[in-house]
Amino acid sequence: MDLGVETAFTPWASLFGGVLLGISSVMVMALFGRIAGIIGITSGAMNRASDQDWRWAFVAGMVLAPLGYSAVVGWPEQTVSGNLPAMVVAGLLVGAGTIMGSGCTSGHGICGLARLSPRSLAAVLTFMVAGFVTVFLLRHVF
Amino acid sequence: MRLIWGFLSGVLFGVGLLLSGMANPAKVLNFLDLFGTWDPSLIFVMGGASVVTFIGYRLVWKRPAPVLDTAFQVPNSRVIDRPLLIGSALFGIGWGIGGFCPGPAWTAVTFGAPGTYVFLGSMLVGIFGGRYLKQNLTATPSAC
Incomplete structure (x- = not known):
């Protein structure tokens, strides 16, 4: 499933974007006392949890962010695979895997590493290696 | 207040x-492609964040x-167990196939790509599968 699109190395934009992700994660802790893990926020929003309110508001903010962003900066580059069966498999694995592993790139990657959690470090190393191997197999072997 | 601040935090996360480029699956897949069109930008995202x-x-x-709730709720488990490792490995495989993790899948919705909708719908279904798998593979306290 090679997308075959080269992307430019963008250290400054990526660093600044990362800083914004960090500020948002700190806001979620300061305001609601929770880890800003997106799979956890999504999963909790679908439960009848008492703190469902801010979770849906957070998701709405993430969904609508590109409208404000595109008005100021412009519509960003995006290439999504059109291989829909592969995207079904990918979505199922990401949903099930992050719930089973109690976190995703944000919950373990940003918040967990910031908490110096050994569980999160183990999770990050595991999903990184699994991602490297998967892309290697899909792009260079099959 | 909770809704407004929740929304603003979400907008900031989305921006x-x-x-950072995380909302572009092509960039994520290039980060994961160490031996091809490698794009190391995502190291800077994780570092800054x-x-x-x-x-x-x-x-x-x-x-x-x-400020807007009663107590901090931070996971305190330090046990590296099977559900953590198996779940993270499954996630990594899915991440490597689609180039999306959960946050970018939401933020990509307004771009309107069919692959995004298919991924997001499957991810929401997958959440229920993950709950089942987790319960049936030794119960551990939920981290996030």
């Missing part, structure tokens, strides 16, 4: 994903409680 969060958390935790 962070867009600016975790350093800011590391410092910010320590300032925030000096307060007795969060």
Whole structure:
């Protein structure tokens, strides 16, 4: 499933974007006392949890962010695979895997590493290696 | 207040994903393609985000409680168990196939790509599968 699109190395934009992700994660802790893990926020929003309110508001903010962003900066580059069966498999694995592993790139990657959690470090190393191997197999072997 | 601040935090997170390039699956897949069109940008995303969060958390935790809720709820398990490792491995495989993790999948919705909708719908279904798998593979306290 090679997308075959080269992307430019963008250290400054990526660093600044990362800083914004960090500020948002700190806001979620300061305001609601929770880890800003997106799979956890999504999963909790679908439960009848008492703190469902801010979770849906957070998701709405993430969904609508590109409208404000595109008005100021412009519509960003995006290439999504059109291989829909592969995207079904990918979505199922990401949903099930992050719930089973109690976190995703944000919950373990940003918040967990910031908490110096050994569980999160183990999770990050595991999903990184699994991602490297998967892309290697899909792009260079099959 | 909770809704407004929740929304603003979400917008900020979304803008962070867009600016950093995380919302573009092609960029994520290139980061994962060490032996091909490697794009190391995502190291800077994770670096910036975790350093800011590391410092910010320590300032925030000096307060007795969060501003709009009663208590901080931080996972305290330190056990590296099977569900953590198997789940993370499954996630990594899915991430490597689609180039999306959960946050970018939400932020990509307004771009309107069919692959995004298919991924997001499957991810929401997958959440229920993950709950089942987790319960049936030794119960551990949920981290996030």
